[in-house]
Amino acid sequence: MGRIFLIIGSILLAAMAGCKPFKKTPIAKNGVLDLSGWDLKEKGSIKLDGEWEFYPDTLLNPAAFNDSSFDPEHQYLHVPGFWKEGPPEHKPGWGYGTYRLRVKGHFPDIIGIYVLDAGSAYKLWINDTPVAANGTVGKSVETENPQLLPIVQAVKTSGELEIVAHVSNFFHSRGGIWKSWTIGSKEAIFHQRDLSLIGNIFLVGVFIILFIYQMFVFFLRKSDYTAFWFGIFCLFVAIRVLVTQDRYFYVLFPNIDLAIGYKIEYLSAFITVVLWGFFLHTLFPKEFPKTMLRVIGITGIAEAAIILFTHAYIYTSVLFLSLFQFASLFILLYYLYVITRALLNRRIMSGFLFLSLIIVLIAVVNDILYERLIINTALVIPYTAFLFVIIQAYLLAKRISRAYQAAENLSAELNLANINLEQKVVERTKELETEKKKADDLLLNILPAETAEELKLKGRSDTRYYKMVTVMFTDMVGFTRISEQLDPQLVVAEIDHCFSAFDKIVEACGVEKIKTIGDAYMCVGGLPVANSTHAEDVVQASLQIMAFMEQRKKEREQAGEVPFEIRVGIHTGPVIAGIVGVHKFAYDIWGDTVNTAARMEQNSHTGKINISGTTYALVKDKYNCKHRGKIDAKNKGMIDMYFVED
Structure with a gap:
């Protein structure tokens, strides 16, 4: 027993000594190293x-920094580190920047750079030359392709280095x-990569x-x-x-979806802790009751479910990560107990297990602080896990040997409790349906229904040619x-009052609103679903709009307010x-028809509906129109125009 604690004390002293830096190295200040x-x-x-230097919400070309007058707004971020908040239109932590x-210094003609990763896509230049990239840098979820791939690259240098990412x-x-990015001589960097490999x-x-x-055993x-x-x-340790x-x-599987890789990474972290509990229970069933084993198993299943069925943004958040780490530490402390x-x-082997778990706990604390960027050491769990596993393998071999010698007949039945996820799934489905309805309503508010449906199904909407539609412009006079x-x-x-009324009128007449431009209102009949009544529908809508404006004019005049009047083309x-x-x-919509409709409006009179000869030919049997003769329209020449009288 005394020897065990002596060994533990030696390891703790070595660990504390290892926290001291071997040499004082320069660090970057105000964007300069x-x-x-x-x-x-x-x-x-x-x-x-x-x-x-960090330029948020912008991707600057490295050549832009060669202009001495170029001085965009920027801040200083510590590397390695996280940016605090993304642009307001994105979720916290999401965004992009340069x-x-x-x-400064004197460097060999060729240096090496060791780049682990950056979250969660990057492109790197040194002295205006692209040298490394992970995935595709984007400005949105749709345009980014995240990737985590270690890169070692030789780079030609000439004088000082300007690194842009x-x-x-x-x-x-x-x-x-x-993570820290490292530069060094080409030989040293590649040697570092080889040793790591x-x-x-x-x-x-x-x-x-x-x-x-x-497994054979x-x-x-x-x-x-x-x-x-x-x-x-x-x-799972492997x-x-x-x-x-x-x-x-990611080197072995460069094309794998990063979402899958991250789920594997987070699952492997917690599942190894849970699995060791099952192993420990088989060694000390009297000290490790099945009730606690079930609790740990259920905890493991719950955390695995969160990782498997949520987006990486959720389970990598500070909240969930803290829960994972707290649960892991709590479980490890219970193992120590x-x-x-x-x-x-x-009990046989308990002394060696106690020693190995102390080492793992130190390593876990180190790795948690390292992942949170509180300390800048390294991930040591894989190396301590090696020592840990070797000790376990020795103890297991010794135990098997004793079991064979004593003809032990140990059996253990492990019942994994089922977690009822149905309610969570139902709640999540309801939330998704509610959010989907909000998104659909918003989409229908800015796009025609057919176009919105096509956009949801295909992710894009094809432009279409319509052989015959009727376009209307209104404009506030003066x-x-x-x-x-x-x-x-x-x-x-x-x-807003007038255009809201226009919206209701054109919708009732089967006409599609296109947009408003200042005090102008534009709509079109005959699309997105083609029909043969588009001209009549638009003229009917224009008459109702004109009637509304006449009524509104009377109301404002009676109230002693300045009235608004319109003209229509x-x-x-x-x-x-x-x-x-x-x-x-x-x-x-685009085309000469749109321009001509605008000219009809410009050549109309206050309180009048001015239509072209083409429209007149389609509505003359239903509406009374007055021929104005041929009128010169800007950039269109002489055009037959008519006022709709009724």
């Missing part, structure tokens, strides 16, 4: 940590350059061999689940090593003069209709 006194070949590689760091995050709950291959190989061996002696749980534990550290999992009881009861006499709020309120012909743009898109 001064390496004038640092020789990469003699003093070794260096991390590009410290304060970087990082920039100038590195575009970083976007529309995947993780926190964005930014998460060899170390990872070694660790994964050991864990996989132990997994296979333990279990299949030969199925009454003892100790080997089974330990083998599964080794498998997976954990692959998806963390230098993320060689179980082993302490076993140690007091003088709007500028009147608006100068009235309070701006009253002007906007009156326009209508023309019939072909158009092209569709959606333009990606952000704040709108449904619109």
